[in-house]
Amino acid sequence: MIPFLEEIARTQADIDGDEFLQIVGIAQTFPGAMGINTAVIIGFRMGGFKGAIASLLGVTVPSVICATGLFYFLLILQGVFWIEAAMTALKAAIVGIILAMAIHLGRRSWHGSFGWMAIAVLAMLCFYQFQLNPVFILLGTGIIGLLAFSGGGWKL
Amino acid sequence: MSIIQLYLTFLKIGLLGFGGGYMMIPLFFIELVDRWQCLTYDQMFNIVSVAQLVPGTFATNTAVLAGMSVGSIWFALGAVAGVVTPAPFIAFLAERYVRPLLDNSKLQGFLKGLTAGVIGIILATGFKLMHSVVIDWATMLTALLAFYLLFSRQWNVGAAILTSALLGVFAISFLM
Known part of the structure; x- marks a missing residue:
């Protein structure tokens, strides 16, 4: 999705490479889907709230149509003998995808800091072992990061 | 569960989903399976898996499929509306207030810690789901x-x- 957004930003809004990366960076600091956040920021820059809502509709409507179509398609397939095996295989594949994605993203942002890694492992244990609410865990890791990484605090 | 409740639930998930779509997976389970019990664990797992097959954003795809499974196309639209409601305001806050702050070292430290937390939670989500499948x-x-x-x-x-x-x-x- 990001490459498409980059092309639109360049051709429609005159936003070039570095500025686009900055927008993606800002989009990531907010909750919600990164693709949607990136799109609405580009839209807002072009036309204020109207622009943001226009780009939001543009990025959401195809997803709604496709997902609705898929839902009815799966409804028709329900009861077909191989669909159960297909769902099991799909779920197994998703587990692999989620783990790969986490390690891929983690490798990109840890920058050789063992303190960073310790925070990630701590968050993992808090959620996996102690079932803490993920939102509280994130608040905690954010505060640890603020104290540890922002200079002046304890360096990790 | 009414459409309004579903809308508010997805609004909450949209507001709390720091770290993007994958980070929302545990929130979907906590809210829809544990709290509201309007979908079973297995249904929710099926939905987040199938949602990856459709082009578009994972969060909105999941909202549509969950809404359709709970009720009807109206529930689906309510769920999508909930999860995207914060977006225009996020754009406004991003342009007005966050862009000038981006070089602030405190914000950078906070975000670095947040990213570490996001990665840890996504890993744990993967391991949790792995057990059942x-x-x-x-x-x-x-x-x-x-x-x-x-x-x-x-x-x-x-x-x-x-x-x-x-x-x-x-x-x-x-x-x-």
Whole structure:
């Protein structure tokens, strides 16, 4: 999705490479889907709230149509003998995808800091072992990061 | 569960989903399966899996599929509306207030810690889901293949899912 957004930003809004990366960076600091956040920021820059809502509709409507179509398609397939095996295989594949994605993203942002890694492992244990609410865990890791990484605090 | 309640639930998930779509997976389970009990664990797992097959944003795809499963197309639209309601305001806050702050070292430190937390929680989510679906050599093989294709071969997500799931169907049918 990001490459498409980059092309639109360049051709429609005159936003070039570095500025686009900055927008993606800002989009990531907010909750919600990164693709949607990136799109609405580009839209807002072009036309204020109207622009943001226009780009939001543009990025959401195809997803709604496709997902609705898929839902009815799966409804028709329900009861077909191989669909159960297909769902099991799909779920197994998703587990692999989620783990790969986490390690891929983690490798990109840890920058050789063992303190960073310790925070990630701590968050993992808090959620996996102690079932803490993920939102509280994130608040905690954010505060640890603020104290540890922002200079002046304890360096990790 | 009424449409309004579903809308508010997805609004909450949209507001709390720091770290993007994958970070929302545990929130979907906590809100829809544990709190409201309007979907079973298995249904929710099916929904987040199928949502990856559709082009578009994972969060909105999941909202549509969850809404359709809970009720009707109106529930689906309510759920999507909920999860995207914060977006225009996020754009406003981003342009007005966050862009000038981006070089602030405190914000950078906070975000660095937040990213570490996001990665940890996504990993834990993967391990949790693994328990319920990776139960024999066929499913194990499928998960490993998907991991390998995405991580080591750098395939795109859709191609990696379809290839490994296709091979997985054969392996699982062979077992049954």
